[in-house]
Amino acid sequence: MGASAIAPRSASRHQALPGLGLTLGVTVVWLGAIVIVPLAALALKPWELGAAGVLAALSEPRVLAAFRMSFGGALAATLASVPVGILLAWAITRYRFPGRRVLDALIDLPFALPTAVAGLALTALFATNGWLGAPIEAVTGWKVAYTPAGVIVALFFVALPFIVRTVEPVLRDLPAETEEAAATLGATRLQTIRRVVLPALAPATVTGFGLGFARAVGEYGSVIFIAGNMPMVSEIAPLLIIVKLEQFNYAAAAAVGLAMLVLSFAILLLLNLWQRRLRRGQR
């Protein structure tokens, strides 16, 4: 009875935090200007070709191959960066060793480095006469630069920091007590890692995977130098967009762009749902 007497008459008129109108307004204008309007343009442009034209533009063998390269390469590179990223995060959070801070800073380098510089460096490194490319070819006979493998190497390079940086804080916050509890309950070190540590890292890993994957799919600068860009073999979808633009085929370029957007969005949405399932029950 007392509660109803003191409840505010109109909840909407007495906000505890003022400023909703201003902040929401700024957000909407900003979002509209840099996200929604350009995306809407991207979504509208392809239909100049008509539905059949869009379908034809997208089902060109060269376009499909580029999609396979971009999404397949990004998937492979991000998957490969998951175990490496977790190990790196483990090393910099769990151990104290000389050069730890340097390693810590180096991990962020792909964020800071102009992607073209990274691409050129990787190409020089993995070319058949490069420091790594030469021995790899001598031992295994594989070429890395100017092949799909080169694309994956470049994408691995850009996706890795996302895994490390999302897993690291969770690993740091994982109390030592939890692992000790597992040990007192009879778990071996391997069981502790498999059943206690990795599941605790899973939601963060999925988030990092999503971020790394999204970045890898859209990556352009570091890939085009090492990829060789052979149509049907090592050409990525973003490059194909540039090619179409250079041919003044704006609608086809927009169609490729829109398809990439839809695919990426669908994948990120699925990852997000998965991540939420993994986090179920946890605050």
Added chain:
Amino acid sequence: MTVEIEKLVRRFGHNAALDGVSLALHPGEFAALLGPSGSGKTTLLRILAGLDFPDAGSVRIAGTDVAGVPARLRGVGVVFQHYALFRHMTIAENIAFGLRVRPRRLRPAAADIARRVATLLELVQIPDLAGRYPDQVSGGQRQRVALARALAIEPSLLLLDEPFGALDALVRKEVRRWVRGLHDRLGITSVLVTHDQDEAMELADRIAVMDRGRIVQFGTPRALLDDPQTAFVAGFIGEANRLRGEVRDGWLEMRDLPVPMVRVKGRDGPVEVFIRPADLLVAPSPRRHGCVEVALVRPETESARVVVRCGASLLDGVAPTQVGRILPGVLCDVTVRRLTVFGEDGAREDLHLVDAPGCVGAGASI
């Protein structure tokens, strides 16, 4: 299960967290390690659990030296301070963990595990929470889960590391009694680490009081209260008035509280005197010129707690009779029923009471 600890030493750098600790526990006993933070009690617990290893000394559990036995093979249940539950597992999965990680030939069948988990949930009185996650239940419930998880492996020894610290005061008291009841039913040898003397006094059969890496006294709560062996125990356990004094020619002298006629058998020199509030009786002076002044009175059901000013000291005492006449500012007589004297080295001195006349009296029970 017996536990025998002998001359345990554990150093961290130059500091000795444990400095020659020996302790023997009876089977089925509930023991408490009580001491201020940094006294080494948690280190001792971790060594018992196999999570830390001593630099010297031995630990025998049920007669077996466990020096080289890793935590996972010790069969020692641990309830951690912050429970350390697995957040991504349901409560039932948490409790089943210790059974599921067993090597295949020792692992119970899934149905048996489920049955055991159900029994344990029943035992810790949270049968409805099996499917919840640790983040979805209260602190008290989490503690029950931690206990059930530790009990699932049928430990020979149960270690509790400040298990009630994270609970609020009301829940703590209730959970404490419930844990003691559970111990009495299951009869598992248990060791509780705590810095809260109330907790130790209420739960433990025997308490090991720790100070700077040593066990200074190990005994029943009663013995610690009535018969403290060192000044540290006398000051740490129970309430006590602490006074400086001096022994001259075998007689105790205290500047603030002139208790007459107490002979001290040890050497002459400065001493520390402890008087429990219950042993400092305050009564209205029949001659109306008592030698202590009442500073504060706190009524209790049948008597009153009184703070009196004696010289420069404020002392806690009790007024068992004529409570109504004891008011702040009134001069009173005090009788010391009992006191304990410790020499400069912290060791207890033997006392001998001669007589007790005068305004400040000494009772016959010293």
